[in-house]
Amino acid sequence: MRVSEIMTRPVVTTSPQALLKDAVVLLTEGGYAGLPVVDEEERVLGIVTEADALRAMTGEIGTVRVADVMTAPVEVVSPVNDVTDIARIMLRDGLRSVPVVAEGVLVGIVSRRDVLRPFVRPDDTVGTHVRKVLTDYDGHRDRWQVDVEGGVVTVSGDFSDSAERHVVSTLVRTVPGVLSVDLRAR
Incomplete structure (x- = not known):
């Protein structure tokens, strides 16, 4: 940040x-x-x-x-x-x-x-911002589910490859209040 x-x-x-x-x-x-x-x-x-x-x-x-x-x-x-x-x-x-x-x-x-x-932002606020960042990146295709608990963001869904996993993780970390990111393929 x-x-x-x-x-x-x-x-x-x-x-x-x-x-x-x-x-x-x-x-x-x-x-x-x-x-x-x-x-x-x-x-x-x-x-x-x-x-x-x-x-x-x-x-x-x-x-x-x-x-x-x-x-x-x-x-x-x-x-x-x-x-x-x-x-x-x-x-x-x-x-x-x-x-x-x-x-x-x-x-x-x-x-x-x-x-x-930023480290004490409510999880729902962090989640909303993460969803917006990912929606903007993904072109509104809604490929990922976002869950936030205690500043830990879990993004579940389909990732094209390791490069896209890296991009998604990096984008999520730009959101204030994100303490860590966990990516999970469905």
């Missing part, structure tokens, strides 16, 4: 010149883990998190600018990165969110919640 499939967009951002108290309002009221700090061209300069704000609470927060407390440089990822790679980065570095950048410009953000959400 790719980052582009789970990232949140549009992204709520702040500027380095913004007052920290305004960024804190965005963080707390929006329930965000962090706000990317961007320039006029939407290039990521850093990120301001709740932890950054807490560290700044020792002084007069009303005059502190985001640039004074933001974390920079910041780890960024591409929309084509694999979600498991992002999860590893988050765990390794203790990050709660990571900006997503394409061609140097902010296009989304991924939080821990975004990474986890």
Whole structure:
């Protein structure tokens, strides 16, 4: 699964010149883990998190600018990165969110919640999406039965050859919430 499939967009951002108290309002009221700090061209300069704000609470927060407390440089990822790679980065570095950048410009953000959400999708939702993917691939011939239990997808039916089995398995794995695939010939 790719980052582009789970990232949140549009992204709520702040500027380095913004007052920290305004960024804190965005963080707390929006329930965000962090706000990317961007320039006029939407290039990521850093990120301001709740932890950054807490560290700044020792002084007069009303005059502190985001640039004074933001974390920079910041780890960024591409929309084509694999979600498991992002999860590893988050765990390794203790990050709660990571900006997503394409061609140097902010296009989304991924939080821990975004990474986890596909793995707890209801089975009926996963099944519906798998059926649609297979129907689109198969030209509406309805050759396979799809069953989902606990994120494990079982596809039963007739497969032309091992190449088609591989294609079907790969297509099914593109659906968020699929943990594994079991193909069974009838």
